[in-house]
Amino acid sequence: VSGEQGAKAERMFALMDRFLKNDPISLQKDILDHVEYTVARSRFNFDDFEAYQALSHSVRDRLIERWHDTQLYFKRKDPKRVYFLSLEFLMGRSLSNSVINLGIRDQYADALGQLGFEYEVVAEQEGDAALGNGGLARLSACQMDSLATLDYPAWGYGLRYQYGLFRQVILDGFQHEQPDYWLNFGNPWEIERIHVTYPVKFYGTVEDETLNGGKYKVWIPGEMVEAVAYDNPIPGYGTRNTITLRLWAAKPSDQYDIESYNTGDYINAVVNRQKAETISSVLYPDDRSYQGKELRLKQQYFFVSASVQDIIRRFKDAHSNFDEFPEKVALQLNDTHPSLAIVEVMRILVDEEHLDWNRASDIVGKIFSFTSHTVIAEGLEKIPVDLLASLLPRHLQIIYSINFKFVEELKKKIGLDYNRLSRMSIIEEGAVKSIRSANLSIVCSHTVNGVSRVHLELLKANVFKDFYELWPEKFQFKTNGVTQRRWIVVSNPSLSALISKWLGTEAWIRDVELLTGLREYAADSFLQHEWKMVRKVNKMRLAEYIEAMSGLKVSLDAMFDVQIKRIHEYKRQLLNILGIIHRYDCIKNMEKSDRRKVVPHVCIIGGKAAPGYEVAKKIIKLCHAVAEKINNDSDVGDLLKLVFIPDYNVSVAELVIPGADLSQHLSTAGNEASGTGSMKFLMNGCLLLATEDGSTVEIIEEIGADNMFLFGSKVHDVPILREKGPDLKVNLQFARVVRMVRDGYFGFKDYFKSLCDTVEVGNDFYLLGSDFESYLEAQAAADKAFVDQEKWTQMSILSTAGSGRFSSDRTIQDYAENTWGIEPCPCPF
Numbered sequence: 001v002s003g004e005q006g007a008k009a010e011r012m013f014a015l016m017d018r019f020l021k022n023d024p025i026s027l028q029k030d031i032l033d034h035v036e037y038t039v040a041r042s043r044f045n046f047d048d049f050e051a052y053q054a055l056s057h058s059v060r061d062r063l064i065e066r067w068h069d070t071q072l073y074f075k076r077k078d079p080k081r082v083y084f085l086s087l088e089f090l091m092g093r094s095l096s097n098s099v100i101n102l103g104i105r106d107q108y109a110d111a112l113g114q115l116g117f118e119y120e121v122v123a124e125q126e127g128d129a130a131l132g133n134g135g136l137a138r139l140s141a142c143q144m145d146s147l148a149t150l151d152y153p154a155w156g157y158g159l160r161y162q163y164g165l166f167r168q169v170i171l172d173g174f175q176h177e178q179p180d181y182w183l184n185f186g187n188p189w190e191i192e193r194i195h196v197t198y199p200v201k202f203y204g205t206v207e208d209e210t211l212n213g214g215k216y217k218v219w220i221p222g223e224m225v226e227a228v229a230y231d232n233p234i235p236g237y238g239t240r241n242t243i244t245l246r247l248w249a250a251k252p253s254d255q256y257d258i259e260s261y262n263t264g265d266y267i268n269a270v271v272n273r274q275k276a277e278t279i280s281s282v283l284y285p286d287d288r289s290y291q292g293k294e295l296r297l298k299q300q301y302f303f304v305s306a307s308v309q310d311i312i313r314r315f316k317d318a319h320s321n322f323d324e325f326p327e328k329v330a331l332q333l334n335d336t337h338p339s340l341a342i343v344e345v346m347r348i349l350v351d352e353e354h355l356d357w358n359r360a361s362d363i364v365g366k367i368f369s370f371t372s373h374t375v376i377a378e379g380l381e382k383i384p385v386d387l388l389a390s391l392l393p394r395h396l397q398i399i400y401s402i403n404f405k406f407v408e409e410l411k412k413k414i415g416l417d418y419n420r421l422s423r424m425s426i427i428e429e430g431a432v433k434s435i436r437s438a439n440l441s442i443v444c445s446h447t448v449n450g451v452s453r454v455h456l457e458l459l460k461a462n463v464f465k466d467f468y469e470l471w472p473e474k475f476q477f478k479t480n481g482v483t484q485r486r487w488i489v490v491s492n493p494s495l496s497a498l499i500s501k502w503l504g505t506e507a508w509i510r511d512v513e514l515l516t517g518l519r520e521y522a523a524d525s526f527l528q529h530e531w532k533m534v535r536k537v538n539k540m541r542l543a544e545y546i547e548a549m550s551g552l553k554v555s556l557d558a559m560f561d562v563q564i565k566r567i568h569e570y571k572r573q574l575l576n577i578l579g580i581i582h583r584y585d586c587i588k589n590m591e592k593s594d595r596r597k598v599v600p601h602v603c604i605i606g607g608k609a610a611p612g613y614e615v616a617k618k619i620i621k622l623c624h625a626v627a628e629k630i631n632n633d634s635d636v637g638d639l640l641k642l643v644f645i646p647d648y649n650v651s652v653a654e655l656v657i658p659g660a661d662l663s664q665h666l667s668t669a670g671n672e673a674s675g676t677g678s679m680k681f682l683m684n685g686c687l688l689l690a691t692e693d694g695s696t697v698e699i700i701e702e703i704g705a706d707n708m709f710l711f712g713s714k715v716h717d718v719p720i721l722r723e724k725g726p727d728l729k730v731n732l733q734f735a736r737v738v739r740m741v742r743d744g745y746f747g748f749k750d751y752f753k754s755l756c757d758t759v760e761v762g763n764d765f766y767l768l769g770s771d772f773e774s775y776l777e778a779q780a781a782a783d784k785a786f787v788d789q790e791k792w793t794q795m796s797i798l799s800t801a802g803s804g805r806f807s808s809d810r811t812i813q814d815y816a817e818n819t820w821g822i823e824p825c826p827c828p829f
């Protein structure tokens with residue numbers, strides 16, 4: 001830049017420190033400046049939380065520097081970008097992740113130390129950002145980390161809920177839900193963009209308009225709210241690239257309701273205005289049942305409309321011809337929750353940009369890709385037509401048009417097979433006429449992805465069979481992955497250091513396949529010794545947490561046996577608890593002399609139940625009732641303990657996973673689309689006890705069946721077993737433990753009755769009874785392996801060594817190359 005502009009830029013440049021410095025003195029100065037000027041505390045007197053606030057603002061400054069440079073660079077290069085639309089992001093804490101990705105963790109730890117603070121203690125002050133439910137939402141977060149690290153020009157779009165996932169509080173063994181008003185303590189990781197706003201319309205009517213001889217539809221809305229952007233910078237590791245997660249918050253619109261002020265009821269007009277904010281107020285805490293709630297639909301459209309407007313605005317800043325849109329834009333639908341984006345793009349192109357229908361629909365077909373995360377037909381989302389007609393009248397018309405054209409084409413291909421036509425239609429007729437979001441997504445996307453190989457096979461054979469037969473080339477799978485930055489480097493720093501020492505490099509943090517290099521040393525007694533020490537320290541940390549939380553002292557020699565995930569019948573926490581009852585029963589009935597042979601277990605279970613999911617809540621209560629009995633039985637002592645970890649979330653996972661010896665993944669085969677928890681355990685050298693479901697099938701290929709404990713019916717057995725009906729040869733051990741619960745051995749006899757009914761012969765949909773024997777065998781195999789600590793440690797090293805394929809870096813690269821068609825755009829400097 002030259003001339004006056006250039007002179008101005010030069011002066012600005014000279015005035016600023018370029019860039020912020022990361023030596024210990026500069027960092028200390030920065031932290032103290034933030035204590036004084038941002039947190040407004042005295043630099044001579046501030047506590048751990050205030051230190052966290054100051055520290056995070058200092059990190060934020062560094063993030064912003066890189067974020068500006070990256071955004072400027074993307075703008076200049078104008079590469080094809082991917083926009084990742086997701087209603088949920090489970091980010092957890094940001095501080096440690098950020099300083100590690102920026103490569104300045106140790107410098108900050110030193111700086112804090114010099115100021116008299118301990119880094120770990122300060123980092124613990126941060127609360128979780130829990131804007132999601134479970135696996136699906138955490139996957140989005142892992143994928144954002146990989147997108148940034150691999151330098152892809154990517155944006156995440158979502159909703160800035162004021163209340164995240166509820167806090168789980170346990171009272172007398174029952175789950176209670178408390179609101180998670182997470183913004184109470186401020187959020188240094190977001191940048192409020194008060195000028196980046198878009199109007200989002202709802203309700204109203206559609207009218208015809210003639211303009212320059214063309215006929216168009218005009219939507220006259222009945223309500224309008226404003227979407228305000230909050231940008232969350234996402235730093236990559238080992239790169240300057242820092243991308244954006246843009247979350248939208250709802251605010252009352254200034255343009256719209258001027259009218260209501262003229263009625264004279266000023267107070268009520270203001271109060272009504274404020275209602276706009278409820279759209280982004282609360283996350284729905286049940287991720288698998290669709291209740292056709294208006295607020296949920298409003299949330300979906302709100303975030304999708306703002307995102308699409310933003311994407312089109314960015315495109316138009318640099319281009320004038322929409323035919324170039326597919327060369328610049330890829331839109332990824334994370335499950336069907338954002339599927340209205342398809343309709344919104346159509347609406348804007350046709351009604352506002354005045355493209356003809358075919359041209360618009362051609363563009364839409366080139367930009368959208370869709371990933372499904374579910375296996376079962378009942379899990380597929382539906383939008384009642386009546387609801388859509390009132391909330392988004394124009395969108396309903398567009399869906400009807402899309403469907404009409406689709407069905408016409410389909411008839412040409414398959415003829416008048418009305419059953420099949422009605423199965424494939426986007427509109428479901430029936431008692432409640434509704435829109436099938438999955439059908440809409442498949443019809444309008446160029447690619448449909450499953451999240452593991454088996455998942456795709458199931459989709460092809462069942463829920464999406466008709467579509468697969470029509471468009472086999474559309475269907476792909478990208479096995480899920482998790483980021484090793486958070487799940488090893490942040491959560492298990494000692495293991496991370498040990499890995500780097502033995503591999504002689506930190507390169508695996510970016511190139512995780514290098515972990516296979518550990519295989520060479522798996523039998524090395526020096527590595528084994530150091531590996532065991534690291535694991536012991538992590539177990540100690542977990543034991544301290546358990547004691548602080550529940551008062552229970554646990555033995556470090558016991559096997560820490562963990563199942564942490566959302567509570568669902570298909571995930572079979574009940575199988576685990578019944579197994580624990582069996583173990584307890586065996587110990588009680590054993591000769592005292594035989595007890596020496598028992599492998600002591602600390603069984604750890606954690607997870608939230610959706611507030612309206614009665615069976616899941618009963619499972620939590622049963623876990624507590626059983627724990628109460630076992631933990632107070634001095635006769636059993638350290639041989640068996642059962643702990644329920646309350647309020648399971650990302651930061652609890654970061655503490656529990658590194659401390660686990662064994663982790664359980666018990667879903668009835670064919671029910672878990674992928675599963676990602678297992679990958680985190682694997683990376684941390686924890687052995688798996690699992691069914692051959694979802695991604696486990698691929699884990700077996702990578703680390704070998706002899707390196708884990710597998711059990712249960714296989715994917716193709718399950719439908720046969722269900723078909724066959726009640727198994728007359730009921731497993732006696734299973735019948736006995738269920739009977740113990742039924743008979744009130746753990747109290748609450750009446751309360752547990754309906755829970756016991758769910759696994760009774762003839763009713764046992766998730767096949768706990770049929771899998772019980774094989775489950776106990778796998779348990780016994782794990783116990784046997786644990787006795788040989790050398791062998792166990794070797795298996796543990798091999799687990800970490802084989803975990804590389806389950807990095808989200810691999811998943812994202814595959815998406816980038818084979819689904820989105822985007823290329824890395826590394827920011828220089």
Ligand code: GPQ
Nearest residue numbers: 134135136287373374673674675676
């Ligand atoms: N998943 Cl459909 C969720 O966490 N929530 C959902 O609503 C649906 C799926 C999970 C799925 O159960 C796991 O098997 C996957 O690993 C995960 O999504 C990510 O794909």
